[in-house]
Every structure is written in structure tokens, then in C-alpha cells.
Amino acid sequence: MAAGDGEPALQSKSVCVVGGGVAGLAAARELRREGHAVTVMEQSADVGGQWLYDPRTDGEDPLGAAAPVRVPSSIYACLRLISPREAMGFSDFQFFPRDGPGRDPCRFPVHGELHCYLRDFCDAFGLMDAVRLHTRVLRVALTPTSTTANRRWTVRSVRRLGTTDDDDVAHEEEEEEEVFDAVVVATGHYSQPMLPGDIEGMGEWTRRQLHSHSYRTPEPFRGEAVVVVGCAESGKDIALDLCRVAREVHLAASSEATAATPAMSRMLANHGDVLRLHPRIRRLHADGRVEFADGSSVVADTVIYCTGYTYSFPFLDTGGAVTIDSGGHVVGPLFEHVFPPSLAPSLSFVGVARKVLIPWFFEVQARWVAQVLSGRRALPAEEEMLRSVEEHLRAREAAGMARKHTHNIAGIEPEKMYEFGERYSDLPPLEEWKKELVMSSIASMLADVETFRDRAYDDSEIVRKGLRGWLDLAAKAQAKSMAVAVDVEADVQAMAN
Numbered sequence: 001m002a003a004g005d006g007e008p009a010l011q012s013k014s015v016c017v018v019g020g021g022v023a024g025l026a027a028a029r030e031l032r033r034e035g036h037a038v039t040v041m042e043q044s045a046d047v048g049g050q051w052l053y054d055p056r057t058d059g060e061d062p063l064g065a066a067a068p069v070r071v072p073s074s075i076y077a078c079l080r081l082i083s084p085r086e087a088m089g090f091s092d093f094q095f096f097p098r099d100g101p102g103r104d105p106c107r108f109p110v111h112g113e114l115h116c117y118l119r120d121f122c123d124a125f126g127l128m129d130a131v132r133l134h135t136r137v138l139r140v141a142l143t144p145t146s147t148t149a150n151r152r153w154t155v156r157s158v159r160r161l162g163t164t165d166d167d168d169v170a171h172e173e174e175e176e177e178e179v180f181d182a183v184v185v186a187t188g189h190y191s192q193p194m195l196p197g198d199i200e201g202m203g204e205w206t207r208r209q210l211h212s213h214s215y216r217t218p219e220p221f222r223g224e225a226v227v228v229v230g231c232a233e234s235g236k237d238i239a240l241d242l243c244r245v246a247r248e249v250h251l252a253a254s255s256e257a258t259a260a261t262p263a264m265s266r267m268l269a270n271h272g273d274v275l276r277l278h279p280r281i282r283r284l285h286a287d288g289r290v291e292f293a294d295g296s297s298v299v300a301d302t303v304i305y306c307t308g309y310t311y312s313f314p315f316l317d318t319g320g321a322v323t324i325d326s327g328g329h330v331v332g333p334l335f336e337h338v339f340p341p342s343l344a345p346s347l348s349f350v351g352v353a354r355k356v357l358i359p360w361f362f363e364v365q366a367r368w369v370a371q372v373l374s375g376r377r378a379l380p381a382e383e384e385m386l387r388s389v390e391e392h393l394r395a396r397e398a399a400g401m402a403r404k405h406t407h408n409i410a411g412i413e414p415e416k417m418y419e420f421g422e423r424y425s426d427l428p429p430l431e432e433w434k435k436e437l438v439m440s441s442i443a444s445m446l447a448d449v450e451t452f453r454d455r456a457y458d459d460s461e462i463v464r465k466g467l468r469g470w471l472d473l474a475a476k477a478q479a480k481s482m483a484v485a486v487d488v489e490a491d492v493q494a495m496a497n
């Protein structure tokens with residue numbers, strides 16, 4: 001629903017965005033574009049969220065049982081993107097390959113390339129002016145004077161003073177409390193580990209256990225027998241990484257369906273000397289045995305749980321209006337995964353949806369939030385939004401979907417992602433060739449997870465054509481930035497003379 005002619009003038013709000021990852025940066029850009037005053041609070045030393053690789057881990061709590069975890073990023077050193085860069089750019093700032101130290105021009109680059117790109121994005125749009133680094137949000141709650149017609153939010157944060165990131169070095173902190181018209185929560189859902197609830201003996205096992213959140217490199221596991229729990233992307237990546245140094249790697253699959261893929265068969269064929277596949281773990285025994293559901297067992301030094309992440313908003317006090325349930329899988333109620341009906345539009349969430357194309361989908365969500373806050377677009381009545389949430393849950397249930405898939409969009413109904421874009425934002429639709437490239441990349445990954453990033457790309461004619469235009473634009477962008485660099489150098493020379 002868009003506001004038409006004759007509507008009141010657009011309003012500018014003060015908005016706090018919690019989190020400076022892809023979602024928070026998309027929110028900052030869209031809110032600013034719409035004329036709002038934005039403050040992004042980011043607890044880390046830089047923006048980028050997951051893509052800010054951190055060699056430190058939650059070493060004291062390797063299972064990540066306490067919330068919030070100390071280290072937000074769960075990225076491991078060997079990680080390369082699984083989504084093609086051509087489809088991973090902001091709509092008006094494409095993810096073009098760039099020259100420079102540490103840059104990686106591949107279609108599926110190393111993680112650091114995405115971090116460099118996010119920094120370039122901030123520089124291109126002056127976003128760092130709005131970002132407060134080293135600033136952790138401790139509490140978000142309605143101000144006591146809030147009314148239904150005029151809600152405002154108190155945000156309490158703590159800022160680390162000084163420049164060191166070393167937790168062992170004493171540092172000063174400064175707490176601050178501010179009031180904003182609106183808060184956008186963009187804290188992601190890849191930091192707080194989800195642990196399996198059905199493995200007996202986890203508490204008594206005295207050998208090493210960790211969650212993939214705390215995995216960085218294979219070296220600490222050299223010569224060990226390691227059991228990796230879970231066969232999704234991280235489980236497969238980490239198992240393959242370990243195969244280079246471990247004595248034995250045992251992958252425990254939660255279901256036969258996830259395990260019986262062509263990619264898994266190839267992995268097992270390629271690494272049969274080290275890698276074995278098992279059904280799910282039934283029990284960990286005090287003597288180091290790991291017993292699987294089929295009764296077989298192995299003796300292991302380490303168990304690594306690649307079992308996903310839970311939603312967690314320890315700073316958010318909505319008085320029960322927004323809750324996390326179904327074992328950490330569902331945040332709700334959220335109209336279209338963004339607005340809690342009883343607190344909309346002053347509270348919103350960008351980035352709760354799972355399995356979506358980023359940053360495009362986050363841009364759509366962020367633009368919607370920005371335009372609702374300004375009054376350019378209107379939301380349905382609260383009861384209607386609630387009804388829509390319930391209908392979504394009922395439809396998924398009727399289709400036999402587990403509750404944990406509530407926020408999974410493209411993994412269940414890929415077209416919904418693009419329909420959402422058309423319904424709620426005026427962002428240009430994603431080009432067809434990019435949609436096709438995303439789908440063919442997924443198919444390629446499912447066929448062979450080890451080589452899909454480097455195999456000769458078997459792009460269709462539509463993709464090749466789109467790509468030619470995209471590469472032309474990339475060349476022009478490169479020429480422009482080189483011309484700017486030459487100008488700057490000439491200016492510096494002139495000043496020196």
C-alpha cells in the first residue's frame with residue numbers, strides 16, 4: 001500500500017539500528033535515503049557482521065551456551081561464499097571485482113572479499129558517519145511516556161573507549177541512554193549456537209566439544225578423530241577442512257535425506273581414507289565412545305556441533321509483545337517477518353528471514369521500513385497483520401512444514417521472496433539472469449560441494465548475456481575509479497611541488 005497524492009508531508013524520524021552487518025547497513029542506507037536521522041550501534045571494531053572474520057573464539061564457552069556470545073562472527077578461515085557475487089550486490093552498488101591487496105575477483109570469493117565490499121559500500125554512501133563502533137546495545141524498551149499514538153524507545157548502550165580489541169587489556173567503558181522514535185533490530189541469527197537436544201551424555205563427556213561458531217582452523221585437531229554433527233553447509237565445509245589434518249573425520253547426519261545427496265557421495269568417494277558418514281548420534285559415553293543411532297560407535301577426541309543458530313535478542317524488552325519460541329526457531333508475531341503488529345512501525349526487524357538472497361532482500365525489507373516510518377507507505381491494521389501472521393503459520397503447518405521453517409523463505413517458496421519485493425518496495429526487481437544464476441549455483445553446489453566454486457561455469461545463454469552487460473559496467477566502474485585515483489595522485493604531486 002503506497003501513500004498517494006495529497007498525503008501529509010513525509011516525516012523524518014530518529015532511528016536506532018542495532019547491528020552493523022549486511023542487514024544493518026542496508027537499513028542505514030535506506031533510512032537515510034528516506035530522510036531519517038540514523039544511528040547504527042555496532043558492538044564490534046568494524047562493520048560487516050559475520051563477514052568481519054575474528055580469529056578469536058568464545059574459547060571459555062566453546063559450545064556457546066551463554067547468551068550473548070562474546071565473539072559475534074561464526075566465520076571460519078577457509079570460508080568462501082556459496083552465493084555468486086554477481087547476485088550479491090546492493091542494487092545501486094554492485095559487487096564488482098576490484099583490484100587491490102587482499103581482493104579476490106572470483107565469482108565465489110573468500111569471505112574477506114565480501115567484507116572489503118561492505119566497507120566500500122559504506123565509503124561510497126558515507127555511512128560510517130552514522131555508525132558507532134565498539135558500542136553494544138544493552139537494553140531497548142519503550143520510554144515510560146510512550147502512548148499507542150506516539151511510541152518512543154529508550155536505548156541503553158555501552159561504548160568501549162580506547163583502541164584495543166584485546167579482552168585481556170583493561171579498557172574503560174561509557175554507558176549512555178538515548179531516546180529514539182524508532183528502532184530497527186538487525187542483529188542477525190548466525191551468532192548464538194543451537195545445540196542438539198536429543199544426544200544423551202553431552203554433559204558428562206569430558207573430551208573436547210565445541211559448536212561450529214567456535215571453529216576457525218583445522219590445526220588444533222591435527223591427528224585427532226573428530227565427529228562433526230550436521231551435514232548442512234558448515235558441517236560439510238568443516239569436515240572437508242578437517243580431512244586435511246585429522247586422523248579420522250566422522251560426519252553424523254540428522255536425517256538420511258540430508259546425507260543422501262550426490263555432493264555427499266562425491267565427498268565420501270574423494271576422502272574415503274579419512275571421512276565416514278553415520279546416522280545421528282544417540283549417546284556420548286564417558287570413555288570417549290560416540291554411539292550412533294544404528295548402534296555403531298567410534299572413539300573420538302572431539303565433537304563439533306554444526307547444528308545451526310538460534311534467534312536471540314537479549315537486549316530487547318517488549319514486555320512479551322515479541323517472543324522467541326519453538327526452541328529458538330521462531331520470532332513472533334512478526335508481520336511479513338518484519339513488523340511486530342502491536343509495536344509497528346516504531347519497532348521492526350531486518351534480517352529475521354532465512355534463506356534469502358542478500359543484500360537484495362534486506363534492502364527490500366529496509367526500504368519498506370523506511371517508507372512506512374516516513375508515512376510514504378501504510379501498514380494494515382494491527383488485527384489484519386496478526387491474522388496474516390497466523391495464516392502464514394497455518395499454511396506452513398498444513399503443508400506439513402516444521403515450525404522451525406517459519407522464517408525460511410526462499411528454501412521453501414523461492415518466488416515469495418521476489419513477490420515480497422514487488423508488494424512492499426519500489427526497489428527494481430532482481431534481474432532474471434541473476435535469479436537463474438542463483439538457482440544454477442545452488443544446483444551446482446548440490447552436485448559437488450568441493451569443486452562448484454572453481455569448475456568452469458556452465459552458464460545458460462540468458463546468464464551469459466546478463467553477465468556481459470554486468471562486466472561492461474564493472475569495467476566502466478574500474479576505469480572511473482582509476483581516473484579518480486590518477487587525479488588524486490596528480491593533486492598530491494602538485495601540492496608536493
Ligand SMILES: Cc1cc2nc3c(=O)[nH]c(=O)nc-3n(C[C@H](O)[C@H](O)[C@H](O)COP(=O)(O)OP(=O)(O)OC[C@H]3O[C@@H](n4cnc5c(N)ncnc54)[C@H](O)[C@@H]3O)c2cc1C
Nearest residue numbers: 019021022023043049050072081082136137187188190351
Ligand atoms: C559460516 C557462515 C557462512 C555463510 N555463508 C553465506 C554465503 O555464502 N552467502 C550468503 O548469502 N550468506 C551466508 N551466510 C549468512 C550470512 O552471514 C548472512 O546472510 C548475513 O551476513 C547476515 O547479516 P546480518 O546483518 O543479518 O547479521 P550479522 O552479519 O550477524 O550482523 C549482525 C551484527 O549485529 C551486531 N550485534 C549483535 N548484537 C548486538 C548488540 N547488542 N549491540 C550492538 N551490535 C550487536 C553483531 O556484532 C553483528 O555485527 C553465512 C553465515 C555463516 C555463519
